[in-house]
Amino acid sequence: MIFIALGIIALALIGTPIFVIMGLVSLVAFSNAGIEVSAIGIEIYKIAAAPTLLTIPLFTFAGYLMAESGTPKRLFRLADSALGWMPGGVAIVSLVVCAFFTAFTGASGVTIVALGGLLYPILIEEKYSSKFSLGLITTSGSLGLLFPPSLPIILYGLVAKVDIDTLFKAGIVPGILLIVILSAWSIRNGAKKEKNEKKVFSRTELLAALKGAIWEILLPIGVLVGIYGGYTTVSEAAALTALYVLIIECFIYKDLNFFKDVPKVIYDSMALVGAILLILCCAMGVTNFLVDEEIPMQILDWMRTFLTNKYSFLLFLNIFLLIVGTMMDIFSAIIVVVPLITPIAAEFGVHPVHLAIIFLTNLEIGYITPPVGLNLFISSFRFKKPITELYRASFPFLLLLVFALILITYIPEISLIWIK
Amino acid sequence: MVNLLRLIDKGIEKGSSYILVLSIFLMLVFSVLIIVLRWIDISIPWFESFIRHLVLLATFLGGVLATGRGTHIGIDILSKYLEGQKLTQYKVWVNRLTYLASFGTLVWITKACYDFMIVELEYGKVEFLGLHSGVLVGIIPFGLGLIAYRFLFKFIDSFTPAGAAQ
Numbered sequence: 001m002i003f004i005a006l007g008i009i010a011l012a013l014i015g016t017p018i019f020v021i022m023g024l025v026s027l028v029a030f031s032n033a034g035i036e037v038s039a040i041g042i043e044i045y046k047i048a049a050a051p052t053l054l055t056i057p058l059f060t061f062a063g064y065l066m067a068e069s070g071t072p073k074r075l076f077r078l079a080d081s082a083l084g085w086m087p088g089g090v091a092i093v094s095l096v097v098c099a100f101f102t103a104f105t106g107a108s109g110v111t112i113v114a115l116g117g118l119l120y121p122i123l124i125e126e127k128y129s130s131k132f133s134l135g136l137i138t139t140s141g142s143l144g145l146l147f148p149p150s151l152p153i154i155l156y157g158l159v160a161k162v163d164i165d166t167l168f169k170a171g172i173v174p175g176i177l178l179i180v181i182l183s184a185w186s187i188r189n190g191a192k193k194e195k196n197e198k199k200v201f202s203r204t205e206l207l208a209a210l211k212g213a214i215w216e217i218l219l220p221i222g223v224l225v226g227i228y229g230g231y232t233t234v235s236e237a238a239a240l241t242a243l244y245v246l247i248i249e250c251f252i253y254k255d256l257n258f259f260k261d262v263p264k265v266i267y268d269s270m271a272l273v274g275a276i277l278l279i280l281c282c283a284m285g286v287t288n289f290l291v292d293e294e295i296p297m298q299i300l301d302w303m304r305t306f307l308t309n310k311y312s313f314l315l316f317l318n319i320f321l322l323i324v325g326t327m328m329d330i331f332s333a334i335i336v337v338v339p340l341i342t343p344i345a346a347e348f349g350v351h352p353v354h355l356a357i358i359f360l361t362n363l364e365i366g367y368i369t370p371p372v373g374l375n376l377f378i379s380s381f382r383f384k385k386p387i388t389e390l391y392r393a394s395f396p397f398l399l400l401l402v403f404a405l406i407l408i409t410y411i412p413e414i415s416l417i418w419i420k
Numbered sequence: 421m422v423n424l425l426r427l428i429d430k431g432i433e434k435g436s437s438y439i440l441v442l443s444i445f446l447m448l449v450f451s452v453l454i455i456v457l458r459w460i461d462i463s464i465p466w467f468e469s470f471i472r473h474l475v476l477l478a479t480f481l482g483g484v485l486a487t488g489r490g491t492h493i494g495i496d497i498l499s500k501y502l503e504g505q506k507l508t509q510y511k512v513w514v515n516r517l518t519y520l521a522s523f524g525t526l527v528w529i530t531k532a533c534y535d536f537m538i539v540e541l542e543y544g545k546v547e548f549l550g551l552h553s554g555v556l557v558g559i560i561p562f563g564l565g566l567i568a569y570r571f572l573f574k575f576i577d578s579f580t581p582a583g584a585a586q
């Protein structure tokens with residue numbers, strides 16, 4: 001058995017898709033326990049019973065439509081006219097626009113690809129160093145995944161069986177905290193680099209930019225009012241969002257050709273959705289098997305020998321999740337790790353919503369943590385820079401995010417402020 | 421022989437792409453229809469089940485496309501290291517191993533899901549529009565089978581100069 005386990009680990013490390021690894025683990029575990037392997041089919045088919053599953057393809061489709069259209073330019077113009085006059089203004093604008101974008105594209109690397117080419121030359125022109133600009137864009141690629149309707153939040157809710165509406169609400173303040181901390185760093189950096197003329201605030205430009213991006217600005221407001229005003233469920237909000245974005249990009253802004261561009265967007269977005277949901281499908285068997293075998297409780301008993309209270313558990317959890325984040329992408333980590341840690345965290349008295357925010361913040365940091373943080377590779381590819389340069393560029397941002405993580409972990413009110 | 425396999429692979433890619441576009445539009449239309457009908461107090465119960473099965477279908481067809489593009493999520497430490505060190509020949513062999521392992525595993529899971537489908541066909545019930553639950557379960561072995569084929573083709577194709585260069 002040990003050789004089979006080592007073989008599976010080796011296959012995972014050489015790059016075999018995670019969904020295949022999960023499937024293989026399920027097959028081996030079921031066979032070993034004398035359970036009919038066709039039970040894996042039952043576990044996979046359970047996916048078709050999840051009512052909120054629809055949100056994943058539709059929100060992702062909407063996000064990809066915006067990424068392919070002129071939305072990044074319009075949003076940048078708007079944010080620049082509103083905040084560009086501040087010290088560090090352009091950097092703050094970049095953070096805000098990326099956060100908006102990531103919330104809709106699900107931190108899948110699309111933000112860096114779609115916005116990186118636009119933001120990097122602007123930052124360089126504004127006399128930011130190449131190192132700072134690369135670090136900022138690389139970090140911003142996952143900033144915003146705590147904001148609704150981000151894909152990792154939806155997936156976490158599905159896997160941990162926590163109300164997605166509540167998670168959406170809980171992520172807002174921690175998400176703003178991350179932006180504020182990075183903005184403060186940008187102001188400090190911006191002031192130092194300010195050699196060019198100061199940008200002047202123009203109300204006319206702001207109004208023109210607002211008029212230009214009005215349809216996109218209405219979108220997040222509509223989603224939040226729809227869900228929290230009780231007018232739509234999360235799934236319905238996803239459907240309306242996808243339809244709305246399709247109409248504005250194809251027929252109002254006319255950035256996309258309905259027959260030529262939309263099918264391509266569907267292929268791109270569904271290739272990502274397929275990759276994520278296949279992991280979910282194949283991992284269902286493993287996670288349910290582990291829960292049935294009471295593995296989380298055995299881990300809990302073992303942990304109790306050296307963890308005595310909630311705070312030591314949270315410290316351990318953060319270290320563990322940061323390590324997980326360096327090795328696994330956020331989607332696999334949610335599917336594999338969440339079912340194991342939720343019962344343990346509950347035993348230590350951690351609120352399930354607080355746990356979700358801690359978990360997602362850790363994994364957000366994982367995107368820029370060497371050696372295999374996903375954003376580091378995407379930026380390296382996008383800007384044609386060596387990966388080691390990206391490690392150095394992102395390091396100050398990594399430290400700032402860890403600081404924010406400590407605040408989020410040890411001050412639960414940041415996450416639970418709007419939760420009864 | 422490889423050309424025939426390539427033709428089949430391209431057919432799978434094309435067919436999956438068309439069905440995927442159709443699935444997304446049906447998903448969108450029926451989801452919006454549910455909302456609109458609710459405004460006039462009409463509820464058609466099978467709509468939701470239909471949409472959920474479209475999501476299941478889109479999952480597997482999206483997986484088919486991700487397999488062709490090589491964009492499945494993986495840990496990939498060794499592969500990236502070999503690429504960084506310009507050890508292309510070793511990387512090709514590592515890729516072959518992952519394709520073969522993926523193919524073998526998927527054949528096993530497909531068989532397991534096929535067995536479940538047979539049971540469901542015998543003991544299941546009609547879900548909607550006269551469609552039996554066994555047929556709907558069939559989406560799983562069908563999708564996994566297509567993905568398995570694409571991994572097999574990638575393995576075979578990796579021995580051709582064009583395939584090895586990818």
